[in-house]
Amino acid sequence: MKASFLDYILRNRLPITLFVAITSFTITFFASRAERDGLGYTPEQPINYSHKLHAGEMQIDCQYCHVGVEKSRYAMVPAVETCMNCHSVAKKDNPEIIKLAQHYNSGRPIFWKRIHKVPDYAYFNHSVHVNKGIECESCHSEIKQMEKVGQMHSFTMRNCLSCHRNAHERLPDVEGIENGPTNCFACHR
Numbered sequence: 001m002k003a004s005f006l007d008y009i010l011r012n013r014l015p016i017t018l019f020v021a022i023t024s025f026t027i028t029f030f031a032s033r034a035e036r037d038g039l040g041y042t043p044e045q046p047i048n049y050s051h052k053l054h055a056g057e058m059q060i061d062c063q064y065c066h067v068g069v070e071k072s073r074y075a076m077v078p079a080v081e082t083c084m085n086c087h088s089v090a091k092k093d094n095p096e097i098i099k100l101a102q103h104y105n106s107g108r109p110i111f112w113k114r115i116h117k118v119p120d121y122a123y124f125n126h127s128v129h130v131n132k133g134i135e136c137e138s139c140h141s142e143i144k145q146m147e148k149v150g151q152m153h154s155f156t157m158r159n160c161l162s163c164h165r166n167a168h169e170r171l172p173d174v175e176g177i178e179n180g181p182t183n184c185f186a187c188h189r
Ligand code: HEC
Pocket: 045, 049, 051, 054, 055, 060, 061, 062, 063, 064, 065, 066, 077, 078, 112, 113, 114, 115, 116, 117, 136, 137, 140, 143, 144, 148, 149
């Protein structure tokens, strides 16, 4: 049975193409799956930046750096220029700040490692959530206390839906919150 199947594949080009397509799809699918099941993922970053210090102790507003949250789909991670607003003066002799200044002077961007990510086939939009009064912490946990950012909530479909179905329960402090959509096309466009 196995031999004749192989025989069949070898004699016909189409099934080979199909076989390759299916295999590579499966491999890509599982590889990307491993990548997105990122619960607990807390990577070393190219510069040792602390949210606990900046957003916690110094109380810099999240939106000073994540300028997209109210306006767009993406929160965005700040450019070196934003850091240099302060660090052209503050802590200039700190080795991490020297690295930062080298990026600034050479124009090389910093490749921060991406932590939270939904797969490309799912649609998420920060502004619709944030403008309804949902706090960053509801989805990202206590960033202000993190020396290093890690993913504390999973962004599986089940998790999105469990809030969309019971927004009142999940967000008791947000006044007048409506449930989110549960139809497939809202998130798979
Ligand atoms: C001074 C700038 C600055 C401020 C203020 C700031 N952040 Fe960030 N944030 C960054 C940088 C730089 C990164 C990328 C490096 C890292 O992960 O630490 C980042 C990363 C993140 C990430 C992870 C991004 C990813 O890849 O998934 C989240 C979530 C986040 N910030 C939330 C917040 C929240 C919530 C606040 C306010 C409580 C805040 N940030 C305040 C600069 C800032």
